[in-house]
Amino acid sequence: MLRIDLASRVPVYEQIANGLRAELVAGRFGPGDRLPTVRALAIDLGVHHNTVAQAYRQLAEEGWLELKRHRGATVRERHRPSNRPDGPETFARPLRELLAKALAQGLSRQMLIRELMDSVHRLEGGVL
Amino acid sequence: MNPPLIVRIMPLAMGILAALVHWFIPRLTRPDLYFAVTVAPGFRDSTEGRSILRRYRLEVIGVSALALPLLAACSLTRALALAPLLILLLLGGCFGAFYRARRLVLPHAVSPTTVREAQVTHGNRRIPGGWVIASGPFVLLAACAGYLRTHWSRIPARLVMHWGARGQPDRWAARSAGVVFFPLLIAAAVLLGMTLILYGIAHWLRPIYAGGPQGARESRFRRTISTLLLAVEYCIALLFSWIAIRPLLPDPYQYPPAAIAILPGLIAVAMVAILMWLGQGGSRTPPAQRLQSESPKPVGDRTDDRCWKLGVFYFNRDDPSVMVEKRFGIGYTMNFAHPLAWAILLLLLLVPIAITTSILLRHAVR
Numbered sequence: 001m002l003r004i005d006l007a008s009r010v011p012v013y014e015q016i017a018n019g020l021r022a023e024l025v026a027g028r029f030g031p032g033d034r035l036p037t038v039r040a041l042a043i044d045l046g047v048h049h050n051t052v053a054q055a056y057r058q059l060a061e062e063g064w065l066e067l068k069r070h071r072g073a074t075v076r077e078r079h080r081p082s083n084r085p086d087g088p089e090t091f092a093r094p095l096r097e098l099l100a101k102a103l104a105q106g107l108s109r110q111m112l113i114r115e116l117m118d119s120v121h122r123l124e125g126g127v128l
Numbered sequence: 129m130n131p132p133l134i135v136r137i138m139p140l141a142m143g144i145l146a147a148l149v150h151w152f153i154p155r156l157t158r159p160d161l162y163f164a165v166t167v168a169p170g171f172r173d174s175t176e177g178r179s180i181l182r183r184y185r186l187e188v189i190g191v192s193a194l195a196l197p198l199l200a201a202c203s204l205t206r207a208l209a210l211a212p213l214l215i216l217l218l219l220g221g222c223f224g225a226f227y228r229a230r231r232l233v234l235p236h237a238v239s240p241t242t243v244r245e246a247q248v249t250h251g252n253r254r255i256p257g258g259w260v261i262a263s264g265p266f267v268l269l270a271a272c273a274g275y276l277r278t279h280w281s282r283i284p285a286r287l288v289m290h291w292g293a294r295g296q297p298d299r300w301a302a303r304s305a306g307v308v309f310f311p312l313l314i315a316a317a318v319l320l321g322m323t324l325i326l327y328g329i330a331h332w333l334r335p336i337y338a339g340g341p342q343g344a345r346e347s348r349f350r351r352t353i354s355t356l357l358l359a360v361e362y363c364i365a366l367l368f369s370w371i372a373i374r375p376l377l378p379d380p381y382q383y384p385p386a387a388i389a390i391l392p393g394l395i396a397v398a399m400v401a402i403l404m405w406l407g408q409g410g411s412r413t414p415p416a417q418r419l420q421s422e423s424p425k426p427v428g429d430r431t432d433d434r435c436w437k438l439g440v441f442y443f444n445r446d447d448p449s450v451m452v453e454k455r456f457g458i459g460y461t462m463n464f465a466h467p468l469a470w471a472i473l474l475l476l477l478l479v480p481i482a483i484t485t486s487i488l489l490r491h492a493v494r
Contacts, residue, residue, distance in 0.1 A: 007242040034250040044246035
């Protein structure tokens with residue numbers, strides 16, 4: 001299930017790309033599977049076609065999707081990239097910010113660690 | 129000469145049905161929509177909500193008490209021509225009651241949730257039975273046209289164009305391709321409009337809920353309404369095929385205009401009854417309490433109240449959907465900011481436009 005929030009500060013196309021990426025990482029789609037057409041997903045989410053197209057383009061650039069005119073988006077075979085040197089820093093900052101927000105809202109350290117580990121296990125149970 | 133009783137009571141039956149539907153509609157919409165306004169799910173059961181409903185229903189009773197006896201009088205006298213006017217008066221009065229109720233609800237409006245959901249699946253949108261079933265009515269019309277073409281010499285030189293209230297022919301026209309194929313062309317245009325709606329329900333409609341029990345209920349409602357629409361398409365194809373090949377049929381099968389008057393009425397009553405039973409917001413929508421626990425804000429139909437002109441016409445340029453769920457009433461309506469919506473409307477209005485134009489032209493020639 002893909003979920004977006006129009007009131008969020010994160011751009012809608014990015015929310016769509018993030019949601020789809022999570023599904024792809026979790027292995028809900030295999031190589032060769034087709035995603036909904038841009039038009040169908042735009043209607044379901046009530047957003048402009050260009051917003052969905054932008055999200056699909058982003059995922060195509062990351063190597064997840066193959067976009068073909070009139071055929072929609074097909075999931076590609078994708079190998080896990082090697083650990084990038086700038087990888088930790090790219091993700092550490094947003095992760096720190098998110099953790100700070102959660103702690104500020106009163107969530108316990110144990111709960112956060114459990115949630116984080118659960119999420120990683122769920123995602124690694126997929127294709128990666 | 130008075131028309132048969134069944135024809136005379138039809139406007140009265142339609143009036144009673146319209147009044148009944150307007151009585152029940154406020155309770156048949158989703159709990160977080162009240163008179164086409166997004167409200168907190170518990171609002172309709174509040175003192176204010178009940179008072180607005182009571183006032184609306186009193187107005188519906190008032191306008192029905194005025195129009196229905198007049199419709200009954202029309203049925204018993206020779207003033208049957210006034211019946212459409214009285215039905216319009218009844219519908220206009222009911223709409224006025226709705227509009228006043230909506231204005232009373234508007235100060236209690238809340239913003240709908242900004243969360244949107246979608247199922248990430250390909251190819252889950254299909255017309256029931258697929259294109260084979262959907263093309264059946266067109267195949268029937270084409271077969272009928274072929275039959276007429278191959279039996280052209282057997283078609284009488286003069287064709288009946290109109291029947292009186294008692295079923296006697298009172299207007300004729302000379303045989304020509306335009307006259308012979310006219311019913312089939314009209315039926316094809318209407319069926320095209322209806323097929324576009326059918327396609328639209330499958331492909332151009334945004335569901336309110338993408339999954340869960342609410343999503344399953346919505347999808348069941350969508351399938352049922354599509355199946356009913358298909359059934360109506362087959363009825364129209366059969367009716368117009370019969371009208372087209374009627375000159376070639378033996379005497380007993382050449383009649384009955386009374387059936388023509390009754391059939392659309394019966395179909396309309398059956399559709400309304402089935403859709404009310406399914407419930408736009410009854411069986412299909414969870415109770416207010418459950419909705420409240422699932423979402424901090426009302427889910428509604430996730431569209432802005434400002435996009436609903438007069439509460440019934442949806443106009444939203446930012447929405448790619450051609451069709452959306454009605455806020456007041458049963459079924460779906462169109463996004464009039466989309467050009468396709470106007471094309472569908474034009475095709476559906478083609479029959480009354482064509483009939484009116486042909487009558488006006490005939491009078492102009494005379």
